[in-house]
Amino acid sequence: MQILRKASAGTMQSSDLMVVVEPSDTLQVDIESTVKKQYEHLIRARIASTLEELEISAGHIQVSDRGALDYAIAARIETAVRRASGE
Amino acid sequence: MGPILFDQPALNEARRLIESHGLRFEPEFDDLVGLFDDGQLVACGARAGYVLKMLVIEASHQGTDALGELVTRLILSAMSAGYDTVFIFTMPQNVASFEALNFRMLVTHGQTALLEHGPGLEAYLALHASQISPGNNGAVVINGNPFTLGHLHLVEFAARRVDRLYLFVVREDQSVFPFAVRFRLAQAATAHLPNVTVLDTSRYAVSAGTFPAYFLKQLDEVAAAQMQIDLLLFAERIAPCFHVACRFVGQEPLCETTAAYNKMMAEVLEAHLIRCVELPRLVANDLPISATRVRDAFAANDFDTLRELVPSATLAFLQSPSARPIAERLRSKMEKA
Numbered sequence: 001m002q003i004l005r006k007a008s009a010g011t012m013q014s015s016d017l018m019v020v021v022e023p024s025d026t027l028q029v030d031i032e033s034t035v036k037k038q039y040e041h042l043i044r045a046r047i048a049s050t051l052e053e054l055e056i057s058a059g060h061i062q063v064s065d066r067g068a069l070d071y072a073i074a075a076r077i078e079t080a081v082r083r084a085s086g087e
Numbered sequence: 088m089g090p091i092l093f094d095q096p097a098l099n100e101a102r103r104l105i106e107s108h109g110l111r112f113e114p115e116f117d118d119l120v121g122l123f124d125d126g127q128l129v130a131c132g133a134r135a136g137y138v139l140k141m142l143v144i145e146a147s148h149q150g151t152d153a154l155g156e157l158v159t160r161l162i163l164s165a166m167s168a169g170y171d172t173v174f175i176f177t178m179p180q181n182v183a184s185f186e187a188l189n190f191r192m193l194v195t196h197g198q199t200a201l202l203e204h205g206p207g208l209e210a211y212l213a214l215h216a217s218q219i220s221p222g223n224n225g226a227v228v229i230n231g232n233p234f235t236l237g238h239l240h241l242v243e244f245a246a247r248r249v250d251r252l253y254l255f256v257v258r259e260d261q262s263v264f265p266f267a268v269r270f271r272l273a274q275a276a277t278a279h280l281p282n283v284t285v286l287d288t289s290r291y292a293v294s295a296g297t298f299p300a301y302f303l304k305q306l307d308e309v310a311a312a313q314m315q316i317d318l319l320l321f322a323e324r325i326a327p328c329f330h331v332a333c334r335f336v337g338q339e340p341l342c343e344t345t346a347a348y349n350k351m352m353a354e355v356l357e358a359h360l361i362r363c364v365e366l367p368r369l370v371a372n373d374l375p376i377s378a379t380r381v382r383d384a385f386a387a388n389d390f391d392t393l394r395e396l397v398p399s400a401t402l403a404f405l406q407s408p409s410a411r412p413i414a415e416r417l418r419s420k421m422e423k424a
């Protein structure tokens with residue numbers, strides 16, 4: 001799948017996250033999180049594996065997380081990417 | 088409980104809610120969102136450009152996630168309007184609530200705090216990282232509406248006294264000359280100075296986000312607080328990154344807002360060990376050169392006067408066909424005034 005346009009998914013409510021994806025030549029993942037100190041590596045790993053499953057190798061992914069669980073992270077990423085790919 | 092769009096009765100209700108929380112209702116906004124519970128408005132917030140404002144939550148609904156819901160809506164609306172980063176001015180006691188929404192503190196002073204959400208300042212600094220050189224650097228911040236011989240005089244004076252001079256052009260498009268033109272003219276007029284780098288301020292100096300009153304040209308307590316925020320942002324976040332040890336500014340004999348700003352600048356910057364050098368205005372025909380004078384002469388089609396006020400790059404632009412709509416806008420503004 002390819003990120004063809006800017007799209008978002010999710011909310012900024014507690015235990016959720018907001019994801020914004022847009023086209024880019026390289027893959028860049030920026031994470032803001034209220035639990036960044038403790039969990040950034042896990043959030044990053046989950047985003048990476050989700051992007052891999054979706055076969056995304058380029059794009060600018062911005063995440064604003066408020067302590068979402070990992071399946072919520074995967075779901076929001078997938079939704080944003082599908083919207084950005086025109087599905 | 089869910090957000091809906093506002094009609095006139097709901098707008099009146101929002102006004103009451105905002106005013107009952109001690110905030111001023113400002114009718115200038117691009118978007119207003121509210122949360123209703125059982126038909127009652129319990130929370131609302133607005134967005135003007137990239138600035139969120141008038142966020143209010145009834146006491147009965149604090150502790151719910153009303154803030155998260157409002158901010159989600161406002162950020163989505165900002166994004167569809169093309170703003171990835173949003174600002175919020177709030178009181179120090181509310182900072183934690185916004186930090187829990189991943190807002191980052193930019194600067195705080197007295198009863199005001201300025202926070203942002205999005206790529207923001209970090210991305211701005213990363214973008215300009217390659218233009219940053221160490222040394223004893225200086226800064227000049229101008230609107231340049233348009234670039235005059237007075238600006239050039241200030242820049243040349245400053246450039247002789249520092250290793251590198253950063254000439255920041257205010258990004259905010261609230262002036263007759265659009266940012267792209269102001270920026271290009273500043274670059275062209277200073278191209279002969281090898282140690283001058285022209286940069287865009289993004290929103291981090293004299294913008295509607297940091298300093299709306301500059302554009303409104305009125306002076307009151309709110310304006311003074313916002314000037315403080317603007318100057319602290321420069322002193323604490325911008326100057327250290329660009330190794331700025333000295334800021335140069337032209338004396339202001341005419342405009343009250345700018346004169347007050349310059350006075351405060353000296354105080355704030357010097358408290359942060361940044362020198363502040365005020366240079367007397369360059370004079371042409373016994374009058375200080377100012378962009379206001381240039382605009383007046385341009386509106387009057389008085390190119391003899393313009394030749395004495397602006398460098399060749401600005402003059403060439405003013406004589407070009409693409410400047411004609413600007414002259415017309417200036418004339419219609421004057422007729423109105």
